[in-house]
Amino acid sequence: MSRLLACTTLLAVLLLAASALALPKEGQPFPDTRLAAPDTQAGADYLGLPKGAASFRIQDVAAPYVLIQLFNVYCMHCMAEAPDMERLFRAVGGKEMAGKLKILAVGMGNTPFEVKLFREKYALTMPMSTDKDYVMHSLMGSPGTPSYVLVRNPGVKGGAATVLFVQEGRFESPEKFLDLLKSRMKE
Template sequence: MKQYSYALFLSLLTLSLNAQESFDVVTKGDNAPGFTVKTINKKTICLDDLEGKYVLVNFFATWCKPCMEEMPLMEKHIQQRLAGEDLVVIAIGREHNINELELFNERKKFTFHIAADPKRSIYKLYARKYIPRNYLIGPSGKLIYAHSGFKKGEFQKLVKLIETKLAK
């Protein structure tokens, strides 16, 4: 019976992992799909204009509990410590409009770029389902990190990766 339960568990785990992968449109090593967004601070950001820099793109929603756990850590451990001339952080509110995100950030006071994606037009270039999602784009425009969901250990791996890349 134990062998049967173990085999069933492995089968379900494999199906779950394969289903998760099917929601990814791009993965590590792919070229990052280009986009242009207008931030809540009225700045227009075009991904192509950021060539030569590292860019962290985060997809979130204000109603998403894991997103709200992750975003303060992004502010503290990435934006405040690491962002600057060589690293740009852009959080994109999936299915939100600019007005909603302006009100949201009046309370949160995040200093990274925040932009709206009300129709998922940018999100669908990267994924089909699940938030939060983080994509670290290298100076050449290739994805060097892609992950969905939030776990503190995985977030720490992202921070370490950024630290290592910026130190080079």
């Protein structure tokens, strides 16, 4: 019986370790971490970041909602989805959503050089940051790429952003994904 108990305990520990490798749960606070400033001034301006800031937190983004795409420039799914990401970014920049939702892509394990290549190759205009040493990737549970995290920013200074929605893997279409994001923002 004691051997059975020991086995069960060991399995429970292993199970907890396995479940820790997952994106944050909806309703949880977004990990408090600093991200490298976007690779272009236009990107920093879009996010409403102070001029010359080398890093920022999601809470610093001047919008009530932020969609973060975790990607990798060498991930074939991210390459294939790049044109749709640009379409999504442009759609979010339209009248209905402007100022309400901002989009940011973060390259997991990528350098600024690699992100620049990716931006140029796929003619992307959204702000892009880098997580060169996988710090954010690890805080986010080391998900596969692409992954998406929608957060609601705190209305007050010093508060934490809240995770509203997470998705590991590609979206079906920019239009359907935007509809999904809108529905989560209403909740």
